[in-house]
Amino acid sequence: MTVVECLDLGRSFGDLAAVEAVSFTMEEGDFFALLGPNGAGKSTLLAMLTTLVAPSRGTARVAGADIRTDPARVRQAIGAVFQEPALDERLTARENLAIHAALHGMPRRTARQSIAEALSWAQLDLAAERPLRSFSGGMKRRLELARALMHRPRLIVLDEPTLGLDPQGRRDLWDRIARLRAGGMSVLMTTHATHEAEACTRVGIIDRGRLVALGTPADLSRRAFGGPGMPLEEVFVQIAGRALRDTEASPRDRIVAFHKRGGEHTR
Numbered sequence: 001m002t003v004v005e006c007l008d009l010g011r012s013f014g015d016l017a018a019v020e021a022v023s024f025t026m027e028e029g030d031f032f033a034l035l036g037p038n039g040a041g042k043s044t045l046l047a048m049l050t051t052l053v054a055p056s057r058g059t060a061r062v063a064g065a066d067i068r069t070d071p072a073r074v075r076q077a078i079g080a081v082f083q084e085p086a087l088d089e090r091l092t093a094r095e096n097l098a099i100h101a102a103l104h105g106m107p108r109r110t111a112r113q114s115i116a117e118a119l120s121w122a123q124l125d126l127a128a129e130r131p132l133r134s135f136s137g138g139m140k141r142r143l144e145l146a147r148a149l150m151h152r153p154r155l156i157v158l159d160e161p162t163l164g165l166d167p168q169g170r171r172d173l174w175d176r177i178a179r180l181r182a183g184g185m186s187v188l189m190t191t192h193a194t195h196e197a198e199a200c201t202r203v204g205i206i207d208r209g210r211l212v213a214l215g216t217p218a219d220l221s222r223r224a225f226g227g228p229g230m231p232l233e234e235v236f237v238q239i240a241g242r243a244l245r246d247t248e249a250s251p252r253d254r255i256v257a258f259h260k261r262g263g264e265h266t267r
């Protein structure tokens with residue numbers, strides 16, 4: 001069964017075509033990576049699929065529901081974790097989950113049980129009544145993932161899920177994804193790390209808003225080099241004509257780099 005079907009999907013911001021006429025399908029059980037450099041259009045594509053940004057052309061269907069005409073059913077079918085945490089730092093873990101339950105219209109008793117399950121799944125029972133500002137990055141990511149699962153979606157969508165996590169946090173995240181997949185969950189994620197995409201069942205390479213190649217890692221290697229086994233790093237160079245990291249950084253990355261260099265903002 002097809003869980004995602006993009007049909008000529010595109011979005012422009014003024015003159016900039018962030019995503020240009022992208023078409024692909026993702027089948028149930030797939031672990032699908034959208035691989036591309038910063039600014040390639042990956043987040044914009046996910047924002048359209050999750051109905052946060054309206055397309056300027058084409059459309060998509062998620063679990064059979066059209067993002068343009070049936071956004072409520074699309075949101076019910078998807079559990080999403082974005083790059084910027086969508087959590088309220090002043091509220092406790094339990095309160096953050098309660099907001100999600102309310103937004104999804106869960107009856108009170110179902111919500112109570114679902115919140116308890118989410119806290120236990122995220123191993124945050126003991127931290128349930130603490131405000132999130134006291135949580136580590138890894139704890140917040142676990143909570144976000146647990147929240148994304150609360151309404152029992154068909155598909156999990158993760159935008160650069162390992163960004164900012166330490167090695168232990170990354171391992172925990174991959175373990176959780178592996179367990180979800182073993183239970184039949186479909187997973188769509190964006191990444192600019194080729195080793196992460198290599199672990200996926202299918203990879204779509206996105207460059208400058210275009211889907212330039214699509215297939216299993218072995219298919220992509222075969223297409224670029226005539227045989228399987230070449231690293232996706234090399235495959236990207238062959239297909240896009242430059243290295244993944246040679247591309248210009250997005251404004252957000254430039255800000256992160258500025259802070260890493262010890263920059264300060266003047267107020």
Ligand SMILES: Nc1ncnc2c1ncn2[C@@H]1O[C@H](COP(=O)(O)OP(=O)(O)OP(=O)(O)O)[C@@H](O)[C@H]1O
Pocket residue numbers: 013016017018036037038039040041042043044045192250251252253
């Ligand atoms: N709301 C917006 N207004 C104007 N331009 C935007 C907006 N959102 C994204 N863009 C631009 O669209 C292009 C694609 O951005 P997008 O965030 O989708 O790329 P990305 O592949 O997800 O990159 P990153 O890994 O840095 O998030 C970039 O040039 C970005 O600056």
